[in-house]
Each structure stands twice: as C-alpha cells, then as structure tokens.
Amino acid sequence: MINRVILLILDSVGIGALPDAHDFGDVGANTLGNIIKSTGGIALPHMQALGLGNIEGIEGIDAVTLPQGAYGRSAEISSGKDTTTGHWEIAGLHIKEPFKTFPDGFPKEIMTRFEKAIGRGTLGNYAASGTAIIEELGAEHMATGKPIVYTSADSVFQVAAHESVISIDELYQMCVIAREIMRGDYALARIIARPFTGEPGSFSRTHRRKDYSLDPTGKTMLDYAAEAGYEVVAVGKIEDIFNGKGITHAVHTENNMDGIDQTLKMMEAFPTGLIFTNLVDFDMKYGHRRDSSGYRKALEEADARLPEILSRMLPHDLLIITADHGNDPTFKGSDHTREYVPILAAGDLVRKGTDLGTRRTFADISSTVSEVLKTKDTGVGSSFAAELFDKV
Incomplete structure (x- = not known):
C-alpha cells in the first residue's frame, strides 16, 4: 500500500522535557515552547494544520478541529541526547551505553x-x-x-x-x-x-x-530497506550519522533551504523507497548559539515550504516529520536538551486527525517504516501503522 516514506528530521526541535530530564540537568527545557514564549509567538500554519498544536503538551500553537494528518509525540529510551543516539534510535536501535564525552578536554x-x-x-x-x-x-x-x-x-x-x-x-x-x-x-x-x-x-x-x-551498533531500518531492494536516500548529514551503512544514495546540503530543495529533487528521482532528510540549521545555527529569534525564523521558513513537499507526494507516500532531541535556546549552557519530539504524519492514505499519543521510543518510527514497506524490523519499537491506515 505504501511504497515510499519521506522521513524529515527537524534537528533539535524538542517539545518538552522528558520525565528523566533531571538525570541530564534539563528540567524545564522545552525547545519549541520556550521559543514561542521568548519571541512572542510563532506562525507554523502548515504543521499546525497537520496537528502540531494538537500534540499533548504543546503550548502557544492552537489545536485545530480536524487535523489534516496524524500527530503525537515520542519519548527516548536510549541513554543520551545527542544527534547520533537520536537518529540511531529513530532507525531502530536502542543505545544502552551513552557515548563518551570529554567536557574538560581530551587527555x-x-x-x-x-x-x-x-x-x-x-x-x-x-x-x-x-x-x-x-x-x-x-x-x-x-x-x-x-x-x-x-x-x-x-x-x-x-x-x-x-x-x-x-x-x-x-x-x-x-x-x-x-x-x-x-x-x-x-x-x-x-x-x-x-x-x-x-x-x-x-x-x-x-x-x-x-x-x-562510528558504525551503528546493529542493523537499522536503512539496512533492511536496502536489503529488500529499496533505494535509501540520505539528504543532509544522514550519510555521516550512519557512516554510510544502509544508504544507496546520498547528497549533502548547505543549509535548511538546500535540504528541502534536495529532498524535492530526490522525490522526483526516486518514486519508491526511503528518503531520509536532516534539516540541521535549527540545531547548529540557532540552538547551540542560543538564538531564539533565529530559531523561530528558521522554523517559519521551513514550514512555509512544507506545501511544496506535500504537493509532490504520490498517492502511496507517507511523510513523517519528527526530531532527534531538543536544544532549547533559552536554556542554560549550549548543550542539547532531553525532550520529547513531535511526530506528524501525512499522506493521501493517512487517517486524518489520528492521535498517536505518546510513543515509548523513537524506534516506533522505524517499526512503522518497516511495516509499511514490508521489510524486516529491528524489534525495538512498536509500529503505529495500524493507527495511520485503514489497511496496512
């Protein structure tokens, strides 16, 4: 039924501290919510139409009566709040041991x-x-x-x-x-x-x-999709994050707008398979630099281009929009923050207005992608495909 998934990562767009945020020093972090509070509001009409304001815990974006997509949020089970951990969990891995850090410099x-x-x-x-x-x-x-x-x-x-x-x-x-x-x-x-x-x-x-x-610690949804004969297309820093594993085509990007441009090109070139895009500017240019106004503007610019992606989707496409961690620009320091991430899903076959609730792990996305593409699952997450479609 679904033969192509476009997976769009809004790098660092968290939506509220996780229950274990105290273990990471992140109590009170809320990337999207605090940007809205600190800048006086935000205009994301296209993500709002899909159900962004309907997600539990979202403040500052109004809910709509009938969302045009499915919506929810996800917690993270892996030990970390970094780019690699978040993306690997989205792709179906559970990272139990956090990666080493050297806050005092290298030996x-x-x-x-x-x-x-x-x-x-x-x-x-x-x-x-x-x-x-x-x-x-x-x-x-x-x-x-x-x-x-x-x-x-x-x-x-x-x-x-x-x-x-x-x-x-x-x-x-x-x-x-x-x-x-x-x-x-x-x-x-x-x-x-x-x-x-x-x-x-x-x-x-x-x-x-x-x-x-590093190489991923095990096979991911990318590997299984490639082994099943699908094209797995990496846009932005995705190829680097997975060290090329499970990727059949890759293109690097200069910024968010180039990332969207390249995603649109890949949608034209590859009518089936998995297109996996990271939009890095939110994190790199605005989160780490603690620039709330710049972050807000970047979100609004990305939202303004969402109709281009939606209009070029094929009848059997599934679009999933999510994030990999938080990076609250109003928070102390300049580190990532341990937060829930949003999930928005859209496509002609998606049940409009479906509340996906709070997912236990980012890997629920991997399980969903694996189920709809009929590839092997990593076994970490639980698919929400049955909630998205009348028939999987």
Missing part, C-alpha cells in the same frame, strides 16, 4: 598521539561553541598553522581550520586520523571537520563540514 595521551600523527601541534582542546572558539583562536591558527581542536557536551572531537591555511583534503585526513584514535576506551560518536573562511573578527564556517561517525 594528554590522545592529543600527543593526534599531534604526532598529523605532524603539527594543536590549539584549544576544551569544550566550546564552534563559532566562539574560532573567533578566540582563529588569528593564532592562521599565524601558526595549528588546527583548532575542541569538543562540547556532546560526544564529539571537532577540528576547525581555515580553508586557506589547511586544505579541505588535509583537514578531512586529520579527522580520519582522529577517528582511528578515538575508538575503544576513547570511542566517540563523531569526529567533525569544521572548515571556515574569513578574516579575524569576521570568520564564518563553511558548508564543507564533514562528520566521521
């Missing part, structure tokens, strides 16, 4: 090995905002040629370099080296290349960012 042993391998020293080695540390150390980096190494509250080893000082290829090779070092007892979720350009006082990061992830 001397690690940095010595890294510097020896790349043949030069480094700057930084502390937790910081990417834009802030580039401004702090960018001039010294340009003068010395030493790359900037930093981390965050997430499980990441980030290497920043000016494109005129260290070439893109060399920066990527440095990250490959770091990926090999950061395994075993030092296993991190991601190594991230962070190229930038500009002059001191006006540096800007470029779209040539590249992530080097």
Whole structure:
C-alpha cells in the first residue's frame, strides 16, 4: 500500500522535557515552547494544520478541529541526547551505553598521539561553541598553522581550520586520523571537520563540514530497506550519522533551504523507497548559539515550504516529520536538551486527525517504516501503522 516514506528530521526541535530530564540537568527545557514564549509567538500554519498544536503538551500553537494528518509525540529510551543516539534510535536501535564525552578536554595521551600523527601541534582542546572558539583562536591558527581542536557536551572531537591555511583534503585526513584514535576506551560518536573562511573578527564556517561517525551498533531500518531492494536516500548529514551503512544514495546540503530543495529533487528521482532528510540549521545555527529569534525564523521558513513537499507526494507516500532531541535556546549552557519530539504524519492514505499519543521510543518510527514497506524490523519499537491506515 505504501511504497515510499519521506522521513524529515527537524534537528533539535524538542517539545518538552522528558520525565528523566533531571538525570541530564534539563528540567524545564522545552525547545519549541520556550521559543514561542521568548519571541512572542510563532506562525507554523502548515504543521499546525497537520496537528502540531494538537500534540499533548504543546503550548502557544492552537489545536485545530480536524487535523489534516496524524500527530503525537515520542519519548527516548536510549541513554543520551545527542544527534547520533537520536537518529540511531529513530532507525531502530536502542543505545544502552551513552557515548563518551570529554567536557574538560581530551587527555594528554590522545592529543600527543593526534599531534604526532598529523605532524603539527594543536590549539584549544576544551569544550566550546564552534563559532566562539574560532573567533578566540582563529588569528593564532592562521599565524601558526595549528588546527583548532575542541569538543562540547556532546560526544564529539571537532577540528576547525581555515580553508586557506589547511586544505579541505588535509583537514578531512586529520579527522580520519582522529577517528582511528578515538575508538575503544576513547570511542566517540563523531569526529567533525569544521572548515571556515574569513578574516579575524569576521570568520564564518563553511558548508564543507564533514562528520566521521562510528558504525551503528546493529542493523537499522536503512539496512533492511536496502536489503529488500529499496533505494535509501540520505539528504543532509544522514550519510555521516550512519557512516554510510544502509544508504544507496546520498547528497549533502548547505543549509535548511538546500535540504528541502534536495529532498524535492530526490522525490522526483526516486518514486519508491526511503528518503531520509536532516534539516540541521535549527540545531547548529540557532540552538547551540542560543538564538531564539533565529530559531523561530528558521522554523517559519521551513514550514512555509512544507506545501511544496506535500504537493509532490504520490498517492502511496507517507511523510513523517519528527526530531532527534531538543536544544532549547533559552536554556542554560549550549548543550542539547532531553525532550520529547513531535511526530506528524501525512499522506493521501493517512487517517486524518489520528492521535498517536505518546510513543515509548523513537524506534516506533522505524517499526512503522518497516511495516509499511514490508521489510524486516529491528524489534525495538512498536509500529503505529495500524493507527495511520485503514489497511496496512
């Protein structure tokens, strides 16, 4: 009945603290709700029409009498609140051991090995905002040629370099080296290349960012869809998050609008299978930088383009919109936040106005995708396909 799923991740658009938020220092976090409160409102008419305001716990967006889609929210069962954990759970994995973090910087042993391998020293080695540390150390980096190494509250080893000082290829090779070092007892979720350009006082990061992830801990819905003969198309940083596993085609993007453009192109090119898109700007540009107004504007811009996706859907398509964690721009620090994520589902065959309730795990999405595409399930989640359709 359904032969194509478009899965759209609004990166970091959480909708309220989870019951275990106290374990993560996130009591009171509510990315969408606090953006609405702090900026005086938000206009998301197309997601509202699908049922966004009808989701339990949503404040500041009115419910509609007859939503044009199905709606609900999901908790997270994995131990973490990072990008990798959230996406892997959406794809059907339960991550029981959190990825390692180094909030005080990386051990001397690690940095010595890294510097020896790349043949030069480094700057930084502390937790910081990417834009802030580039401004702090960018001039010294340009003068010395030493790359900037930093981390965050997430499980990441980030290497920043000016494109005129260290070439893109060399920066990527440095990250490959770091990926090999950061395994075993030092296993991190991601190594991230962070190229930038500009002059001191006006540096800007470029779209040539590249992530080097660990392999997923088991087979995901992507693997099973590919094994069943479906095209599995990754848009944005999805290919990096899954280290290419289970993906048949991939395209990287420059920003949210490019992500939507590329999703539309992939919808034209691949009439069946799974199109898996991440819109990263919410998290990268506004959540971490604690920019509520910018976050609100980005949400409104994405919502304004939702009709383009809906209008190009085929009769046997299913669209699912969700998120991978929170990143409340009004909250303390600059870290992700442990939150519920929204679920919106739409398509010609979807029962309008269906309340999916509160799902136990993000992996319910994976189970649903597996059921409608008739592929093997990872066994972690519970499908809500029967609630979406009169006949599965």
